[in-house]
Amino acid sequence: MTAPLVAVAHGSRDPRSAATIHALMDVVRAMRPDLDVRVAFLDLSAPRVGDVLSAVHGDGHDSAVVVPLLLGRAFHARVDVPAAVADAERRYPRFRVHVADVLGPDPRLDEAAWRRLAEAxxxxxxxxxxxxxxxxxxxxxxxxxxxxxxxxxxxxxxxxxxxxxxxxxxxxxxxxxxxxxxxxxxxxxxxxxxxxxxxxxxxxxxxxxxxxxxxxxxxAAPMADDEGVADLILNRYAEAQASPDLSVAL
The missing domain is CATH 3.40.50.1400 (Rossmann fold)
Known part of the structure; x- marks a missing residue:
C-alpha cells in the first residue's frame, strides 16, 4: 500500500490561506491521481497534524510521508514539525512516518515566484x-x-x-x-x-x-497553486520515501 502524502502548512487565521493550500494540493492530486493526498496544519487552521496522522493510521496505513510546505528551515521546520511527529510516536508505536525536506531552496520556487511577478x-x-x-x-x-x-x-x-x-x-x-x-x-x-x-x-x-x-x-500574487510547486512537493515526497535518514519511526 502506497504511503499517503500528508502536506503540512503553517496555518493562518486568514481563511484565504487554507483555501489556497487546498487548491495547491488539488494540483498535486491531479498530477498523481493514484496517491492519497491529505492536508494538515501546524497551528490556527484545521485539521491539525496529529489529527491527520491519526486518521491515516485509523484508515489502516502503516506509514505516511509528511511533506512540510515550508520555504526554508526556520523554526517551524526545526521544531514544530518534529514535535508533531514525536507526539504521534507516543500513540502509534508500529506506525512509520517519513519526514521530507522543506521545499526551499529549489529552482522551482524561484521560477514560481518569477512567474507570478511577470503576471503582475x-x-x-x-x-x-x-x-x-x-x-x-x-x-x-x-x-x-x-x-x-x-x-x-x-x-x-x-x-x-x-x-x-x-x-x-x-x-x-x-x-x-x-x-x-x-x-x-x-x-x-x-x-x-x-x-x-x-x-x-x-x-x-x-x-x-x-x-x-x-x-x-x-x-505579485503568492506562488499558490503553481504547477512547479506541486511538482516540487511530489519530488520531496519521493525523496523522503527513498531516504531512510529522513524517516522517523513511530
Whole structure:
C-alpha cells in the first residue's frame, strides 16, 4: 500500500490561506491521481497534524510521508514539525512516518515566484524597476539569506535598477528601508514579488507598506497553486520515501 502524502502548512487565521493550500494540493492530486493526498496544519487552521496522522493510521496505513510546505528551515521546520511527529510516536508505536525536506531552496520556487511577478506586469528589461522579494522573515538567519540569494540571482539576470529581499517581521530590511535602497540605485517604479505560498496577514502587511511608500507598485500574487510547486512537493515526497535518514519511526 502506497504511503499517503500528508502536506503540512503553517496555518493562518486568514481563511484565504487554507483555501489556497487546498487548491495547491488539488494540483498535486491531479498530477498523481493514484496517491492519497491529505492536508494538515501546524497551528490556527484545521485539521491539525496529529489529527491527520491519526486518521491515516485509523484508515489502516502503516506509514505516511509528511511533506512540510515550508520555504526554508526556520523554526517551524526545526521544531514544530518534529514535535508533531514525536507526539504521534507516543500513540502509534508500529506506525512509520517519513519526514521530507522543506521545499526551499529549489529552482522551482524561484521560477514560481518569477512567474507570478511577470503576471503582475514586471519586465526583466526595465532599468527603472526596483523589485522587492518579500518573505515572512525569521530569527533564523539562513532562512532569510535564502530569500536574499534569490533576489541576487534575479538581479544578475535582469536590467532592473535593483532587486532586494524584504521581510514582514523578525528580519531586516523592512519594506520602507528596502524601497529607499532601491530608489538610491535609481529605481523609479517598484514591484513586489511574493516569497509566500498563500495570502494571509503577513503578505497583507507587505502590500500595505508597499502601497504606503511607493506609488502604484506592481504586486505579485503568492506562488499558490503553481504547477512547479506541486511538482516540487511530489519530488520531496519521493525523496523522503527513498531516504531512510529522513524517516522517523513511530
Amino acid at each position: 506586469g514586471a519586465s526583466a528589461n526595465d532599468p527603472e524597476l526596483g523589485v522587492l522579494l518579500a518573505g515572512a522573515g525569521s530569527s533564523h538567519a539562513p532562512a532569510n539569506r535564502l530569500v536574499a540569494d534569490v533576489a541576487a540571482r534575479w538581479q544578475s539576470r535582469t536590467s532592473w535598477a535593483g532587486a532586494v529581499a524584504t521581510f514582514a517581521a523578525a528580519a531586516e530590511p523592512d519594506v520602507p528601508a528596502a524601497i529607499e535602497a532601491l530608489r538610491a540605485r535609481g529605481a523609479r517604479r517598484i514591484a513586489v514579488a511574493s516569497w509566500f505560498l498563500a495570502p494571509g496577514l503577513l503578505p497583507d502587511r507587505i502590500i500595505e507598506l508597499a502601497r504606503k511608500h511607493a506609488t502604484n507598485p506592481l504586486l
